[in-house]
Amino acid sequence: MAVCIAVIAKENYPLYIRSTPTENELKFHYMVHTSLDVVDEKISAMGKALVDQRELYLGLLYPTEDYKVYGYVTNSKVKFVMVVDSSNTALRDNEIRSMFRKLHNSYTDVMCNPFYNPGDRIQSSRAFDNMATSMMMQVC
Amino acid sequence: MEGLTLSDAEQKYYSDLFSYCDIESTKKVVVNGRVLELFRAAQLPNDVVLQIMELCGATRLGYFGRSQFYIALKLVAVAQSGFPLRVESINTVKDLPLPRFVASKNEQESRHAASYSSDSENQGSYSGVIPPPPGRGQVKKGSVSHDTVQPRTSADAQEPASPVVSPQQSPPTSPHTWRKHSRHPSGGNSERPLAGPGPFWSPFGEAQSGSSAGDAVWSGHSPPPPQENWVSFADTPPTSTLLTMHPASVQDQTTVRTVASATTAIEIRRQSSSYDDPWKITDEQRQYYVNQFKTIQPDLNGFIPGSAAKEFFTKSKLPILELSHIWELSDFDKDGALTLDEFCAAFHLVVARKNGYDLPEKLPESLMPKLIDLEDSADVGDQPGEVGYSGSPAEAPPSKSPSMPSLNQTWPELNQSSEQWETFSERSSSSQTLTQFDSNIAPADPDTAIVHPVPIRMTPSKIHMQEMELKRTGSDHTNPTSPLLVKPSDLSEENKINSSVKFASGNTVDGYSSSDSFTSDPEQIGSNVTRQRSHSGTSPDNTAPPPPPPRPQPSHSRSSSLDMNRTFTVTTGQQQAGVVAHPPAVPPRPQPSQAPGPAVHRPVDADGLITHTSTSPQQIPEQPNFADFSQFEVFAASNVNEEQDDEAEKHPEVLPAEKASDPANSLRVAKADSKTEEKTAAGAPTNVSKGTAPLAPPPKPVRRRLKSEDELRPEVDEHTQKTGVLAAVLASQPSIPRSVGKDKKAIQASIRRNKETNTVLARLNSELQQQLKDVLEERISLEVQLEQLRPFSHL
Numbered sequence: 001m002a003v004c005i006a007v008i009a010k011e012n013y014p015l016y017i018r019s020t021p022t023e024n025e026l027k028f029h030y031m032v033h034t035s036l037d038v039v040d041e042k043i044s045a046m047g048k049a050l051v052d053q054r055e056l057y058l059g060l061l062y063p064t065e066d067y068k069v070y071g072y073v074t075n076s077k078v079k080f081v082m083v084v085d086s087s088n089t090a091l092r093d094n095e096i097r098s099m100f101r102k103l104h105n106s107y108t109d110v111m112c113n114p115f116y117n118p119g120d121r122i123q124s125s126r127a128f129d130n131m132a133t134s135m136m137m138q139v140c
Numbered sequence: 141m142e143g144l145t146l147s148d149a150e151q152k153y154y155s156d157l158f159s160y161c162d163i164e165s166t167k168k169v170v171v172n173g174r175v176l177e178l179f180r181a182a183q184l185p186n187d188v189v190l191q192i193m194e195l196c197g198a199t200r201l202g203y204f205g206r207s208q209f210y211i212a213l214k215l216v217a218v219a220q221s222g223f224p225l226r227v228e229s230i231n232t233v234k235d236l237p238l239p240r241f242v243a244s245k246n247e248q249e250s251r252h253a254a255s256y257s258s259d260s261e262n263q264g265s266y267s268g269v270i271p272p273p274p275g276r277g278q279v280k281k282g283s284v285s286h287d288t289v290q291p292r293t294s295a296d297a298q299e300p301a302s303p304v305v306s307p308q309q310s311p312p313t314s315p316h317t318w319r320k321h322s323r324h325p326s327g328g329n330s331e332r333p334l335a336g337p338g339p340f341w342s343p344f345g346e347a348q349s350g351s352s353a354g355d356a357v358w359s360g361h362s363p364p365p366p367q368e369n370w371v372s373f374a375d376t377p378p379t380s381t382l383l384t385m386h387p388a389s390v391q392d393q394t395t396v397r398t399v400a401s402a403t404t405a406i407e408i409r410r411q412s413s414s415y416d417d418p419w420k421i422t423d424e425q426r427q428y429y430v431n432q433f434k435t436i437q438p439d440l441n442g443f444i445p446g447s448a449a450k451e452f453f454t455k456s457k458l459p460i461l462e463l464s465h466i467w468e469l470s471d472f473d474k475d476g477a478l479t480l481d482e483f484c485a486a487f488h489l490v491v492a493r494k495n496g497y498d499l500p501e502k503l504p505e506s507l508m509p510k511l512i513d514l515e516d517s518a519d520v521g522d523q524p525g526e527v528g529y530s531g532s533p534a535e536a537p538p539s540k541s542p543s544m545p546s547l548n549q550t551w552p553e554l555n556q557s558s559e560q561w562e563t564f565s566e567r568s569s570s571s572q573t574l575t576q577f578d579s580n581i582a583p584a585d586p587d588t589a590i591v592h593p594v595p596i597r598m599t600p601s602k603i604h605m606q607e608m609e610l611k612r613t614g615s616d617h618t619n620p621t622s623p624l625l626v627k628p629s630d631l632s633e634e635n636k637i638n639s640s641v642k643f644a645s646g647n648t649v650d651g652y653s654s655s656d657s658f659t660s661d662p663e664q665i666g667s668n669v670t671r672q673r674s675h676s677g678t679s680p681d682n683t684a685p686p687p688p689p690p691r692p693q694p695s696h697s698r699s700s701s702l703d704m705n706r707t708f709t710v711t712t713g714q715q716q717a718g719v720v721a722h723p724p725a726v727p728p729r730p731q732p733s734q735a736p737g738p739a740v741h742r743p744v745d746a747d748g749l750i751t752h753t754s755t756s757p758q759q760i761p762e763q764p765n766f767a768d769f770s771q772f773e774v775f776a777a778s779n780v781n782e783e784q785d786d787e788a789e790k791h792p793e794v795l796p797a798e799k800a801s802d803p804a805n806s807l808r809v810a811k812a813d814s815k816t817e818e819k820t821a822a823g824a825p826t827n828v829s830k831g832t833a834p835l836a837p838p839p840k841p842v843r844r845r846l847k848s849e850d851e852l853r854p855e856v857d858e859h860t861q862k863t864g865v866l867a868a869v870l871a872s873q874p875s876i877p878r879s880v881g882k883d884k885k886a887i888q889a890s891i892r893r894n895k896e897t898n899t900v901l902a903r904l905n906s907e908l909q910q911q912l913k914d915v916l917e918e919r920i921s922l923e924v925q926l927e928q929l930r931p932f933s934h935l
Contacts, residue, residue, distance in 0.1 A: 092924075112476035114446030115453075115464035124464035126501070 004028035004083035005132050016122040032081045035061045035069045072100040106131040154210045182216045419504035429484040443477035469503045
């Protein structure tokens with residue numbers, strides 16, 4: 001369903017970014033990059049309260065004419081950004097949440113791998129790739 | 141050595157095999173190692189092989205000459221055919237199939253064996269074409285090897301021995317290696333590593349994406365070093381404890397080599413033993429893995445933490461990427477730690493990888509951790525799918541092969557199911573948000589907000605008593621109406637009162653005495669003494685209730701009850717039904733015992749009671765509280781203006797709920813009690829129950845009853861002089877605690893009514909919830925539409 005999926009580290013550099021190959025990937029990269037500002041803004045807005053109370057799912061970060069960008073941030077400030085095609089109206093909020101949850105679970109599995117150093121690019125985990133591909137495949 | 145006669149096919153086959161084994165091209169002597177390998181490929185037990193060797197004279201000679209070799213081959217055929225090995229069998233057994241040498245899949249061997257006899261033209265090419273190694277991934281032969289692997293199986297004509305040969309890593313060095321191996325007793329085994337990869341290779345060739353991966357991986361390893369390492373590995377006994385496998389570095393710790401050699405040797409054996417499943421771990425291998433596990437984690441049931449495992453496997457010098465992938469495959473429950481099974485699987489994968497096998501995309505079945513072990517590690521943060529997975533096939537047998545296939549099959553399903561479970565949880569949570577609204581709807585207090593008809597007491601006795609009382613006491617009795625309207629308990633109370641009244645007149649009608657007494661109750665209530673007196677006055681009038689109250693004729697107790705119900709229609713049919721069902725006879729309550737309270741009533745009550753008792757004997761047994769008059773006292777003290785009329789039952793019910801003590805009520809109660817024990821009994825339990833259980837609601841129903849009673853009372857009290865008392869009683873509406881005996885029935889009645897109320901409310905609630913859900917869904921859809929229509933609203 002998603003057109004682009006990105007995992008951003010705490011320091012705001014990408015750990016994993018993948019988009020459907022049909023599109024101009026650079027555009028998606030740029031969208032993800034600009035969305036980080038919105039993410040930070042949302043985090044800081046909620047940050048007054050305890051971190052625990054902050055919900056991980058940020059919701060729609062901002063819409064463009066073709067796409068909508070959703071955000072999700074973990075407690076360790078690792079951000080997941082998902083770009084969805086605006087024409088895909090069937091995508092409900094709950095589905096976005098479930099997709100983020102799957103992303104989070106896969107990311108956790110990658111973290112559990114002792115051979116993965118946090119901060120490295122996620123390139124070794126085939127499970128993560130498969131999961132991300134499955135989420136994007138449906139668009140095509 | 142006996143002469144050996146070979147058929148043409150056999151001749152050719154044997155010569156080819158001889159050439160195959162004749163590495164050194166001596167044409168005379170075959171390399172022992174090759175021969176041994178060949179015989180191993182024949183899938184014969186070792187002792188049989190030894191026997192063959194002895195028979196053919198090789199043992200004696202120390203080498204395999206051509207004749208020995210041929211004899212040996214023949215003996216192999218004999219053995220494979222199941223015939224006992226004997227020297228004479230060489231020639232005696234006719235039509236012996238060609239000896240089959242299996243180095244890989246059955247198909248290959250059968251194909252080879254079958255095709256060999258048929259393909260004669262390929263034989264010539266055999267000797268010169270030792271099929272290139274299956275392409276473990278060697279860069280040089282990667283593509284070729286893959287091709288050869290596949291075509292090899294297809295064009296097996298090559299030779300039956302080709303499978304044995306193919307695993308060769310690189311032709312130039314392998315013979316050298318093999319010769320070296322052959323020197324060692326375990327050489328035969330060590331040759332297996334080459335044979336092993338072959339069979340392993342074919343499945344991999346199919347499973348993997350081709351040589352590209354192998355090439356890429358293998359390029360990091362130069363073929364010769366591994367072989368040399370193998371050689372060196374073979375040199376060292378596989379018993380030394382090793383922490384790492386390091387085939388790439390020849391000069392490194394011997395321990396490394398030992399490990400590798402052990403693993404390769406184990407692989408070889410594995411190859412020979414687990415023929416069909418290249419990923420199966422042999423016992424030797426497993427034991428070795430277990431020993432390695434122990435070095436890190438002495439407890440076999442414990443875990444190896446990720447960091448320790450990382451160090452361990454990093455020593456194998458595999459690229460981190462591959463190690464990461466191996467970890468992904470082997471950490472079954474994704475907990476960051478390795479159990480024994482997971483560790484063995486990981487170790488096995490590392491070994492395979494080091495030997496050139498590409499890693500599978502999915503964990504092979506034989507490497508999957510046993511479910512039983514999974515259960516131990518299941519609680520370490522596994523995915524729901526895995527947990528379920530481990531939990532279900534708990535009976536998985538220790539042997540991996542039989543259980544693993546089923547596990548493997550179910551695993552992908554569970555993987556999907558875990559995804560589905562995730563989705564479910566997501567959905568369910570969302571749905572719960574919807575339903576939260578519903579739960580928030582607090583059920584309205586039935587007594588206050590919802591003014592729905594009070595459930596009719598279906599207890600025949602009570603209701604009937606009430607009805608009777610209603611009828612008896614006449615229309616002017618508001619009491620009967622009110623209890624009828626509100627609660628049977630009230631009725632019972634009233635009944636009691638009425639009964640007391642009726643006692644005086646109870647004699648008149650057995651079936652109707654209750655009504656009479658009921659009817660007379662209001663009168664009583666109005667003016668206790670007067671009432672009773674009136675009742676007593678009326679009592680002689682058995683046939684008809686006192687004229688003033690337009691009571692239905694006693695003869696038509698039931699019909700009269702219906703008539704009475706007209707006046708009490710406010711209350712609903714509960715009382716009506718009750719009235720109808722009410723048994724004709726209302727046992728007069730033994731007033732003296734029942735009504736200790738009001739002295740005024742007492743004497744009268746006593747009369748009434750007596751009469752009642754006489755009139756309605758049958759009702760007596762129905763009411764356990766008949767004899768319990770302590771209730772009445774309390775009851776009288778509490779409230780009860782309400783239904784003085786017929787519902788002695790109602791009265792008790794109302795009164796206890798209310799607790800408003802009222803001497804008048806008590807009087808009434810006494811009367812009612814005397815009147816019909818039934819009514820009181822029926823009413824008392826309900827009343828008591830009402831009084832005891834819901835303290836809050838009872839006041840309200842009682843109030844309602846009060847109101848209704850008030851409404852009705854004027855009608856009913858037309859002819860009653862009880863106005864004063866009645867009014868007082870009504871106003872107070874106390875809950876008259878009933879005697880214990882009456883409590884039961886009152887309680888039961890109230891329980892019944894409450895249950896009915898609950899069901900009605902529950903139904904209402906569900907309907908409202910459904911409506912709410914629908915509305916919410918509509919709202920969501922509307923929101924979605926709105927969002928679509930306003931794409932730029934938010935920026």
